[in-house]
Amino acid sequence: MNAETEGSGTEATAMAEYKGILQRLLDNRPSGTRQRLAHALGKNRSFITQITNPSYxxxxxxPHIETIFEIAHFPPQERQAFLDAYDRAHPGRLQRAQSGRRIRTATLHVPDLGNEERNQRLDHMLSELAVQIAKIVEGGQ
Structure with missing residues (x-):
């Protein structure tokens, strides 16, 4: 761990453990999985790097955990190990999140714009639009 690690040693170790599980799983997934995860969460790819790197x-x-499980296709054993480590790192946080509104993934079928950069911009724009609509529906901003 580096100087950025916060919390007790046990919590920091557990955080590094669950991040390591996610990192190893994503390393064994097809190319583009991290980008799909970033889009599904409405975040930049750098956010995915931060949440998968045990050094950060x-x-x-x-609230992102169920989406991560879905996109990364967590096998049951890894899912349980991840949840156990997450609960040790952040006691009670899972229960609070589960009592709130759940997030689900919706799939849209859009035309291929014939250009990877334009396709990525469209995907990002649609993802951001969905996040903003959800905030309005939930009474936020």
């Missing part, structure tokens, strides 16, 4: 003290927000 950025915790994974509990």
């Amino acid at each position: 003290a950025v915790p994974i927000p509990a």
Whole structure:
């Protein structure tokens, strides 16, 4: 761990453990999985790097966990190991998040614009639009 790691040693170790599980799993997934995960969470790819790198003290927000499980196709054993480590790192956070509104993934079928950069810009724009609509529906901003 580096100087950015916060919390007790046990919590920091548990955070590094669950991030390591996610990092190893994503390393064995097809190319583009990290980008799909970033889009599904409405975040930049750098956020995915931060939440998967055990050296960073950025915790994974509990509301994102189900989406991560879905996109990364967590096998049951890894899912349980991840949840156990997450609960040790952030006691009670999972229960609070589960009592709130759940997030789900919706798939849109859009035309291929014939250009990878334009396709990525469209995907990002649609993802951001969905996040903003959800905030309005939930009474936020």
